[in-house]
Amino acid sequence: MTATVENLVNQPYKYGFVTDIEVETIPKGLSEDVIRLISAKKEEPAFMQEFRLKAYRQWLKMKEPTWPHVDYPAIDYQDITYYSAPKEQEKKKSLDDVDPALLETFDKLGIPLSEQKRLSNVAVDAVFDSVSVATTFKEQLAKEGVIFCSISEALKDFPELVEKYLGSVVPINDNFFSALNSAVFSDGSFVYIPKGVKCPMELSTYFRINTEGAGQFERTLIIAEEGSQVSYLEGCTAPMFDTNQLHAAVVELVALDDADIKYSTVQNWYAGDENGKGGIYNFVTKRGLCAGKNSKISWTQVETGSAITWKYPSCVLVGDNSVGEFYSVALTNNKQQADTGTKMIHVGKNTRSTIISKGISAGRSQNSYRGLVRMGPKADGSRNYSQCDSMLIGSDAEANTFPYIQVQNNQTKVEHEASTSKIGEDQLFYFAQRGISVEDAVSMMISGFCQDVFNQLPMEFAVEADRLLSLKLEGSVG
């Protein structure tokens, strides 16, 4: 062990390249005219423009939240580009029409889209800056009645579905960033699983921010009708820029009676350099509504990137016997800051929720778990179990836990457990004394620590997530 535990160095970020492609952007800044311009460019139905303008007017009256345990300079919202799209906007019938530079970009990111190379059991929607460039397996999914397309296409082809559900889980004025997203969102994924259908493959969206100074505001809407099932995964990367980029997404999930939605995220946005320069501000609102009885929504997230993460994937358990789950691994290194957790709102009877949160802090990073469990007055027989574990690597990292519990019904049960462990010199020496290298030791300890969460990921991605964490920490200890 020649170096010390403090010598925390990040593995070079291998997704940090920029694709040289002609893009169409609009001037920086935000106004009603800009919103009308975005809406016009996307040839949206009238209700959508109204939705946006309403959100913008609300947003103007709102203040950026200051309660998260993160620290960053004020964001100039007039210095952001709110729309950026690769030029070449004709309707793409097949992948052959997609700019080869874009296909190559996704290839390099490990998300092959072409027929020969794509993953056989995963349908992918690839989003580049503000727009979706390709969605695979659309026709095969359509045979089952499953709709999987970009939200822009859904607005054209299924406007009544979008109008019915958009903003129904995350209201326009829910928070500052959701209002901003509602005003300017450019694209994202739309999923509709009809009654009784078990989606035959994993659905996945891959988000790529490319243009410097462009914000990314994607919007995802997933609707699972009665008795249906779907597993959805999103991945994200961005080039390395010295400036910070804003990513403010909104994800809404609706599960009707007996429906089951599993939503997994592997987030690897550029995190900034070891001194905290550059990186993505990841301010995201994700919420699932278990509207129907016996419905289930499960969030699994592996958060490794972003300069700042502010994100609380939540479940509103309205239907009786509905189930909400949150499994999270949040890793911060260098000067990253994360304030992430969940909200489990128990409304219906006999609702159950499980929260398993694993925070890993290395370098000089700050990693906070913030979670709310609320048992409403009618939530008789409901239960929650929460477990929040923190792991500190080295001696300059910070881990915090902020659990909030609100119980308005004495026929409920709430359990909370927490632990803190450390990977320090002595643990590593113990491994070394048994012949095990520092890299193997860290990877064994991290895998073990995260196992409960990785077990929830679709198989292909569990291996990937495990590898990703090891890479992120490579050279960070010892």
Next chain:
Amino acid sequence: MIIDNSDVILSVRNLTADVDGTPILKGLNLEIKAGEIHAIMGPNGSGKSTFSKVLAGHPAYTVTGGEVIYKGQNLLELEPEERSRSGVFLAFQYPLEIPGVSNLDFLRVSFNSKRQHEGLEELDAFDFDDLVRERLDVVKMDPAFLDRSVNEGFSGGEKKRNEILQMALLEPTLAILDETDSGLDIDALKIVANGVNQLAKPENATLMITHYQRLLDYIVPDFVHVMAEGKILTTGGKELAQELEAKGYDWVKAEDVAEVAV
């Protein structure tokens, strides 16, 4: 006991070492040959635990002078994991708990890292499972401990048994037992001592570090060294330990025994 020089496993000359700038070892000399069992005894703060950690390469200790030759090579040049793979084993006084890492995985990775170092093929999970179950016998350990996290929630005695199980798998050339008897009741002490005795072979060597003579009733040393203030003050046979037990450490200091050159 006349053993040829080529059987020297460890040779320590004038070793000095610091922790955080404070000198702890102040000119230590020791020679250990194949087939020998040595015991270092001494009062608290004499530097005996420091010595064991310096031999294993703990990063908190800085060697400031002297040399340590292990099987003909400079031990101090090797990284801690290389020392382990080449046969230096330290049974910890306080074995660490590693949550989330199963004991079985830990043992297998450790075992295979040594196999790899020796140019041997790694054992797969099935063959390793057979081997480890056989070795459990050495310390009469319940197989249920294999599936638990390394040392997590183990009692003091279980942790020490787990250390000896690791030793049984790695078959070290030089086993250093740091206060292995501390925290053990008499039954556990017998099991652990019995395990160590089974593993002592003519081609390897054992170095026990202990405060009390008790352990030496069960693992009988060929040599007993008394350590104080960072050096070895006197060396004798097993009877020295009994004398110490009877008269206390002050006796050695009072005698002002000149350092015994090894």
